[in-house]
Amino acid sequence: MKHFRLLTLVAILMIAALILTACPSSQTGTEAPAATEAPAQAPAATEPAAAEPTAVPMAELGTIKVGTNAEYPPFESVDENGNVIGFDIDIMNAIAKAAGFEVEFVNTRWDGIFVALSSGEFDAVASAATITDERKQAVDFSDPYFNAGQVLVVKKGSDITSVDDLAGKRVGVQLGTTGDIWSSENTQAEVVRYDEVTLAFQALGNGDVDAIINDAPTSADILKANPEIGGVILGEPFTDEFYGIAVNKNRQDVLKAINEGLAAIRASGEYDQIYNAWLGVPAAAEGDSGAAMAEGMSFGLESCDGFDGIVQKVVAVDDMTVEFDLCKPDPAFLSKVAFSAFGIQPSEWIESTGGTGDLLDHPIGTGAYMLDSWNRGDS
Structure with missing residues (x-):
């Protein structure tokens, strides 16, 4: 077939x-x-044009707290002025504006971010979070907003040519990420875990690890910004990873508002504008x-x-x-x-x-x- x-x-x-x-x-x-502009208004006709999806304002939400781990460019990082910026940040702000609520971002460590969400420290998490069945047992997820696969990163000239060559090799990952889970379950490598993904890339540059398994767009962004690492991405992504905004299970009102806001910014073209600004396509x-x-x-x-x-x-x-x-x-x-x-x-x-x-x-x-x-x- x-x-x-x-x-x-x-x-x-x-x-x-x-x-x-x-x-x-x-x-x-x-x-x-001009691909990201909203469709032009249809001329007057006997039959009304189909309306675009719009979010229902939910002013009663007020301000919601959103946790993020700002060590994952281009999705979230801290700029020279100390501001949290990135694709996820702009997407979340656009969703909030469309759905009629405010957002307060809290920069926090990745390990424990879902525990903090479940305990009510945050209302939501926007941090390049892959939707998994295991995570859905503890938190809810919005509709997917991005598809990012895992890739293998090595130094130029490495004898590693694919994930099949990782047995006995030192593979750097960010603690608790999909790359960590996949490496542990699917390879015989020595998995070396780091609190931040940038530390894994530093380790690759220093020769402390032989390879990295990480999300494709972030890996490309880090290598582009840090050519001294001398790293290359081997082949295509070998997984599908759908990102979603995680929400506390007790905040179904927040989940509903986020999904409505996401649908609205997709329909208006604002999602495409943000995508192009951060991911450059x-x-x-x-x-x-x-x-x-x-x-x-x-x-x-x-x-x-x-x-x-x-x-x-x-x-x-x-x-x-x-x-x-x-x-x-x-x-x-x-x-x-x-x-x-x-x-x-x-x-x-x-x-x-x-x-x-x-x-x-x-x-x-x-x-x-x-x-x-x-x-x-x-x-």
Whole structure:
């Protein structure tokens, strides 16, 4: 049976490759498409346009306390002025504004953050918290607001090539995170736990650990900001990790307000604006033919599954170029690229349409990309 998956951009494999290069916009090449603006108001018609979801103001909530561990950029960190900033912070503030309540953030340690939430020290936790069955026994979670997978980080030149090579190796993780749990349950590695994830990356740079298992976006952000570490991310994320806002089980009013606020900012486009500001991936508007960043795009092609499937890997060669590694020689692949059955769309757009990308109703073909070259590999 064929399995359809969204293939994200990862490290380069030197096999049969198709390279697509983004077409520059006829206007300003570096200007991001206007994808995050709210839809324009429909002209007057005999039938009213469908209303966007809006949060019901809940002024009786007043101010709620939200715990966060501000050691996890770009989701939460402390700036030079001592302010807690990040993607989660802006998302939570936007939700609060849409739902009509105020937020007071409390910066706290990660270990024990859910115990503090359960005991009533906080009303909610917004801190890149993965939704798990174990955690749901103690706290409730909002609707998912982000999907982040675990990745393997090593020093350049390491003999580690995948998670299968971790037996007997020292693997750094942040205490109590999904990376900690996954490493303990799925490898024979010596798991070295740190209070903060940044300490694990420092240990990698110093040679105190051989590898790190951590959330993909945070790992990329830390490595980009600290090139002296000399670390690289190996391959694709090997898990799906959905983040949610954790809520005290006794505060169903808070949970309801957060879910309504989240739905409202998704519908208005404010979620996309915050996403682009912190994670740096411009979301192309439907049918937009302007420039689009290669990293962070998703591709509606069948992944390899035995002798079936089309694409083995999709790689961001640079900001404007993607490379496809095929499962096997496919003379028809160029025609598949040329027609609307194939689509390149931002991951957020695909998620917002329930995983289909809306290709059947609104095909976009290759979107912002054109064929640049065809290279025949050795395998």
